[in-house]
Amino acid sequence: MDTPDKTHIAATSSLAKFEDSPVFNYINSLSPIDPIKFVQSDHSFNSLSFTSPSSVFASPQIISHRESRLKSILSPDPLKPELPLFANGNKTSKADSETVQVSDQCAEQLGGLTPRSSARGVTAVLPNAIKCDFGSPASNWVSSDLIETSRVREGAGVPSSFAQSSKVNLRERQHFKNEVNLREISRIEQTEEAAGWDWVSLVSDVDVLDSSIIENTSEEEQDQETVDPGMITFVSTVLQLPQDNATDLENKVSISPSGSCKLSEIREPVTQSGEIGDLQDKDQAHDILSSSLQKKLVVTESRAKVDEKGEKRGQSNSKQHKIRRRCLVFETGSHKKYSSLIPSQSDCEVAHEENRLVPSKSSGHSLSILPGVGLHLNALAATSKNDRFVKCKTLASGRQLISMQSSMSSDSLTSSQNILIGSSALNSMEKVSDPCDNKVKIVENALQTSVSVCGEEDDQNSPRKKRHQELVGESQACKRCNCKRSKCLKLYCECFAAGLYCVEPCSCLDCFNKPMHEDTVLETRRLIESRNPLAFAPKVIRSADSATEFGVRSYPSDYTIWQRIILASRLSQSILCIASLLRYTLCSFVQDETNKTPASARHKRGCNCRRSSCLKKYCECFQGGVGCSVSCRCEGCQNAFGRKDGFEETEYKVEESEAYEKNDLSDTIKKDEDEHSDVPLIRPSIISRFSRGKRLGSSLLDVGPSPMSCTSLKPKTFDISDQPNFQIRLQVIPEDETPQNRKSNCLPTSPNSKRLSPPHHDIRSSSSLSSSTTSRKLILRSIRPLSSVTPLQEQQ
DNA sequence: GAGTTTGAAACT
C-alpha cells in the first residue's frame, strides 16, 4: 500500500518544479491570483494526504468530524484565512514537520493497536502540536494540515518570500517549539505507557489550553471510548446537553457508576481545574449506585445533580443519593402503562420502608415536586395482590399519582383541583401523625383508608378504633365497597370516592372501578368533577388544610371578616376557588369567633344529619372524627368531636332525645348536661349569619321556632345584632319540647332544607314573639362582646 | 347474615 506521504511528495515535487519555472513566475506576476491560492489548493490536497494515514484506521466519524471542524474553523472565504495560515505555516514549518513526523511515528506505533486507538492517537497528537504552534483552537486544526504543506515546501526548497523574510526568527522559534513538541510527545508516550492510552492527560492539556474545540472533540472521543455508546447518545440527545458545557458532561460521566477507572480519571483534569470537592461524590456514587439501570438513571439525573452541586457540598451526600435514587425510580416507573397512575413498586417500597404513614419528611421531599392526591391511589392494587402493600403505596405515592393524573387530564381545572386536593390531603396526612392531636383524626378518602389501616391514634373507645382494629386484624385490608348497582362509578362507592380502584376485598358487583376500565373511570370522574370540582376533595379538612386548599394562609385570629376576604381575594388564583374561598373565609371567621378551641378539622361541606344526632357514622363529620361546624345542617347535633355551634358540651341544654337514649355516648353527654340544665343557654348567633348561604342573606335574627329548633335539640338563638355593642342575645328554649312536640311545632321542612329560613322578624317582633310564646322560655343573658365581632358589626 | 336505618349522592 502506498503511503500517502509518497504519493503526496511525488505530487508536490512536480508542483514545485512547476513553481520553479520562469513561466510560472511570470504568470504569477501577471495573475491577480495570489500564489497563496496555489497554497490553498496545496493545502487542501495535503490536508487530505496528511490525514490519510490516520484515516486508514480512524473511524469515519472522526474523519468527518475533523473535516467538518476544519471547514468550520476556516472562513467561508478560502482566501482570507490563508494568509495567516500560510505565514504561520512557514514560520513553523520545521517544527511542524517534526511534529508531523512524530505524529506519524505515533500513528505507526498505534498501528498495532485497534483502529480506534490509532485514531485517538492522531487526535491526541494534534493538540500538542497545536499547543506548541499557536495555542488557539483554530490554528490547531489548520496547522496540522499545514504541517504537510510546510514540509512539502521545505522539501521543494521554494519557501515563500514571506517565509524568507522571517527566516532567522523562525529558526529560533522553531528550535524552542521543537523542544516543546518533543516534551509533549514524550509526555504522550509516557501517558500511554502509564495509563494505557488514557487520554485524560491529554484532555487536561487541552483544558489548560482552553481550547474549546479540541476540548469538545477530545471529550467526545473519550466519552465514546470510556462510556458505552448508548450512554453518550443518551446524554447528548435526550438531555441535549449544551456542548459548551463540558463540565456538565464530565460531571455526568464521573458521577455515573459506570464506574470504570477511566471515568474517574476523566474527571481529574476538571478537578485539577478547580473542582476538587466532587471527588467524594464520585466515590460515594460508586458505593451507592451499582446497577446498570441506576447508572443510566443517574445520568438522567445528572443535570439536576450538577445544579445541586453548589448546595450539595454542605449537605449529606447519602441523603442526596437517597433522594436521587427515589426520583430515579419514579422516572423508570413513569414509562409503564400504569405508571402514570401507579407508583412503581420500588418507589413504594422505598416509601414504605422510610415511612409508613407518609410521613412528613418523605412527603416533604416530594411535595414540592409532585403535589397532589388524585385518582385511584390504589391503582397498583390491580397489579399487586398485597393489600397492605397497596395501602402504603397509596400514601407514599399519591403525589406522583396526582401529578400524572393531572397531566393526563386535559382539563386544567381538574388538574389544578387535583393539586389542591393533594396538598390538603397531604397536610391532613401529616397532621394525622401529629401526636398532639389525638382527638381529631383526619381520615378522609384515601387517607381515611390508609390512616385507618396504617395506624391511627384514636380514642380506644371510639368505634373507629374498633374498626381500625378490625381492619388491622383483617390483614390491614383496604377500603372496600359493597356496591351493587352503581358499578362503583359513583360517589356512593367509597373506593371510587376515595380515588381508589376496587380491589379484591371489595364485594361489589359489576364493578367498573378497575384498572382495566381506566378510561371509563377517568371519564366518569371527570364528569363528576365537572359537576362538583370538589367532589373528590377530602371531605374533612383542617383549617390549615382549608387555607392550603384555597391557596390562602390561615388568617390571623384578629383579622376582621373584611380583612380576611380581601386577603383571600388577593390570594385567590382562580374564579373557581372564589366561592369556596369565600366560604372558607367566612367559616374561618365564624369558627374563630365561635370556637376558640384550636381550629380542628371540619367537614368540607358539613353534614346533614337529622336522626343520628351526628353521633353515628352515618354522620360524615363524626365518621371523619371531626366536630360539626357551621357548615353543617345537622339537627340535634351531638357530635362528640364538637358540635356545630361550637359550644362547650357542659353548657348544652339537653333535651330528651331518642338518639340519646339509644347511645351510650349520648347518655354520657346527657348525664353531663343534665347537671347543667339550669345553665342559661347562649348561642352565638353570629353562626347563623354565616353558616349557610341562605342565612347569610336572610334576616339577621333567628327567631322563634325555626325548622331547626323544631326538629333538633338545638335551642334556637337569635341575636339582637343591631343593638349597640352586640351584647344581648336571646335564646328561645322550648320548655315542653319533646320530639313529638317539636315536630308539631316546627315549620314545614324538607329533608334537605333543614335550614329553611325562619320567618323574618326584626328585633321588635322577636320580643313580641317571645312574650307571646308562653310555652317558651326566653333566657336573656348578657355576654361579653366578641372582640372582633364588633368591628364586623360596624363594618357591616 | 338479613333486615333496617341513615344520609349522601344522584336524579328530576
Added chain:
DNA sequence: CAGTTTCAAACTC
C-alpha cells in the same frame, strides 16, 4: 334549587 329517589354504609337483631 327543592324535592325525590337511589344507593350503599352503618347499624340492629
